[in-house]
Amino acid sequence: IICLRTKHVRCFAFYTSEIYTPKFSCRLDSVTTAVGFTCNEATKVMKKPAILYHYPCPDGAFAALAAHIYFSSLRITPFYFPNTVYSPTRVEDLPLNQIDHVYLLDFVGPSGFVQQLKSKVECVFVLDHHKTAKELLGGGTSVTENVSKVIDMDRSGATIAYDYFKEKLITGNNNKAADSNALKIGEFDRVRRLFEYIEDRDLWRWKLPDSKAFSSGLDDRHIEYDVNLNPSLFQQLLALDLKSVVEQGKISLSHKQKRIDEVLEQSFEISLGAGVFGCCLAVNADSLPELRSELGNQLAVKSRNMKLRGIGAIVYKVPELENNEMLKVSLRSIGDEDTTSISQAFGGGGHRNASSCMLKCSEFENWKVSNRAST
Incomplete structure (x- = not known):
């Protein structure tokens, strides 16, 4: 910012909600090197974190x-980048000159993504639970070069992030921000049960009371999980009342089951990987976007009962791709059935009981047992 009266240049960085004024300035008639130094320092101060998270999930x-x-x-507003399986975030899409630290939440990106990213920013933090992430980076908690991972x-990704950021808030406590930190720690404590229900659903455990009703009630709210499209996302999540969500879910569960039953009747047998990975049942699920996970689980049970693999293949088009020649194949399994080797063979990934990949329509047609029998 230039003061016309004094001809001084002062740099202000809106890194937080408060204006930060560095302890330096220069006159417009000062040497060029001084101005260059000031601008470089301002650019450095203005950098902030980027949060890349799994979406829509x-x-x-x-x-x-x-x-x-x-x-x-900390009065910091990071960049947020929702990451989809069908169109993963690329390093070149990020405003790297404005980012210092990157957090990868509930996803790790395609092979080579972390390696490429770490050379462009100060630090990369990976908080994930998918099997493919473990295979790409190894398990556990460790720090390698400028990459930290859990x-x-x-x-689940949510509870890993919850534990990580709450601990970071507690250990980073200081007297100046003690009141603010105490409020935020209380906010963490207040929503802990919601995170537990999200984990119970995501890991397909269903051990918590009324867990499926909670899942149904949450879906009924049709929340847009892209914070850039829905700026009130975090306020909506913080405002969720567990009891109200469960009660709503109880009402809608029976209706949803009828819809699932109708689609299950249309299931057909496929030969996974054209026979490489055995056979299971599949359904076309374009009409049930909000019920695909539950549909997949019940389809896997039906598949096992028919003496096929305990895997259900939920197949649908992704409108955002604007490509009718591509299908998303979302695999759900029960018990010890591992879906990741199938998804990874076709460029996808996930974890044991839930993974996905993209496939050309023509290739999927070759998976159908009825089509293979006629060729």
């Missing part, structure tokens, strides 16, 4: 919520 959205609670205590397949 409640687990990824709640992981981003944990980051939001933490950074709001990969834990016994927790």
Whole structure:
């Protein structure tokens, strides 16, 4: 900012909600090097974190919520980038000159993504639980060069992020921000049960009371999990009342089951990978976007009962791709059936009981047992 009276240049960085004034300035008639130094320092100060999270997925959205609670205590508004399976974020799409730290929540990106990213920013933090993430980066908690990771397949992305950012808030406590931090720690505590229900759903455990009713009630709210399209996302998640969500879910569950039953009747047998990975049942699920996970689980049970693999293939088009020649094949399994080797063979990934990949329509047609029998 230039003061016309004194001809001094002062740099202000809106890194937080408060204006920060560095302890330097220069006159317009000062040497060029001084001006260059000032501008470079301003650019450095203005950098802020970037949160890349799995989308559209409640687990990824709640992981981003944990980051939001933490950074709001610091009065920092990070960049948020929802990451889809069908169109993953590319390093070149990020405003790297404005980013210092990157957090990858509930996803790790395609092969080579972290390696490419770490050379462009100060630090990369990976908080994930998918099997493919473990295979790409290894499990556990470790720090390598400027990459820090927590990969834990016994927790969901949301609860990993919850534990990580709450601990970061507690250990980073200071006297100046003690009141603010105490409020945010209380906010973490208040929503802990919501995170537990999100994990119970995402890991397909269904151990918590009325867990399926909660899942149904959450879906009934049709929340847009892209915070850039829905700026009130985090406020909506923080305002969720567990009891109200469960009660709504109880009402809608029976109706949804009727719709699932109708689609299950249309299931057909496929030969996974054209026979490489055995056979299971599949359905076309373009008409049930909000019920695909539950549909997949019940389809896997039906498949096993028919002496096929305990896997259900939920197949549908992704409108955002604007490509009618591509299908998303979302695999759900029960028990010890591992879907990741199938998805990875076709450029996808996920974890044991839930993974996905993209496939050409013509290739999927070759998977259909009825079509293979006629050729």
